[in-house]
Amino acid sequence: MAGSAAYAGSVHLADELRARGVRVTQPRQLVWDVLSDHGGHLSAAEVAQRVQARDRGVNQSSVYRALALFAELDLVRESRTGNDSATTWELSHPDGVIHLVCDVCGTVLHHRTNRVEQLRSDLAANATFTATAIDVHVTGRCPTCAG
C-alpha cells in the first residue's frame, strides 16, 4: 500500500513480481502487456478482451484478480474516471500527474502539475491530515472538442 514502487512505466513485470515472492504467470503477464501497450485507461472488460485476443484461454476472473493484485502492489491504479459505471485501470503514474477527462469525446489526457505537491505540503503543514495519495480529476473539454 506504500507508494514505494518504481514508476510503473519502466517496470519489468517478472522481476517485480518475483522480487515480491509472487508468481509470474501467463494471465498476469498478458494483463500487464495490454496495459503497457495501451498506455492509457481501460476498463476491466476491455483489458479482458484484449488479453483474450492474445490468448483465447484466459478468463475474466483472472483479469480481475491480476488487476487487483497489481493495484495492491501499486503497479496499477484503479480510477473511477468515466461517467460510465465501470471503473478503469492504467499503469501507476508518478506523483503530480493528473487526469483531464473530456466530456465530449471521453479521452483522458495526462497533465503534470506541481499543484499536487503544493497541496500535499499545505496539508502536512496544517497537520490536519496525513495524505497518502492525492487524486485530481478534471472534467471539461479537450483542445479538439473545445469550440
Place this chain on the structure above:
Amino acid sequence: MAGSAAYAGSVHLADELRARGVRVTQPRQLVWDVLSDHGGHLSAAEVAQRVQARDRGVNQSSVYRALALFAELDLVRESRTGNDSATTWELSHPDGVIHLVCDVCGTVLHHRTNRVEQLRSDLAANATFTATAIDVHVTGRCPTCAG
C-alpha cells in the same frame, strides 16, 4: 451541466425545481431533506433507508431517480469515494472544497483550498484544456487515526 446552480446548501428545493419546470414530489423532497440534514456523504442505499424512515412507501428506484435528477441539475454530486463498491452522494460544494478520506475509519473530511483555483488558472493559461469541474480526492489518515 453548467456550474451555475446556487450553492446547494442554501437552496430551497421546491423553488429550484419549479424554476426549472420539474415537478416537486414527496420522494424528491425527502431525498433532498435527508441529504441536507445529514450534511455529508451517503450511499444510495443509506439515503433510501433514511427516506423510508420518514415515509415508508417510497421506493428505492425513486431514490435513485431523484439522485440522478439532482445530479443533472448540479444540486448534488456523485462521488466515488469509498474503497467500497457503492458510490456516495452529497449536496454540491462550492468550488475549492476537497475531500480527505481516511483509509482507516472511512470518514470524509472537507477542506477548503485555493490550490484548485490555481490549477484552474494554470490550465486556462496553458489553453490545453477547458476545465469544467475539478475534483480532488485525498486519501490518508485523519488526525484521529494517525499514529
Place this chain on the structure above:
DNA sequence: CTACTTGCAAATTGTTTGCAGACCT
C-alpha cells in the same frame, strides 16, 4: 385533464467467490 412520476418486480451489469485441476519454482 394529462404528461410527468412513482412503485413494483424483474432484468442488467460489473465484480467476486468456491472449487478442482494446472502450473510455477
Place this chain on the structure above:
DNA sequence: AGGTCTGCAAACAATTTGCAAGTAG
C-alpha cells in the same frame, strides 16, 4: 512436491428498466 494460480460457473450487489396506476400543475 507443494502451495500458488487458473478456468469455470454460479453467486452477489448495485443500479436500471418497463409498465400500469397515481399525482402535481
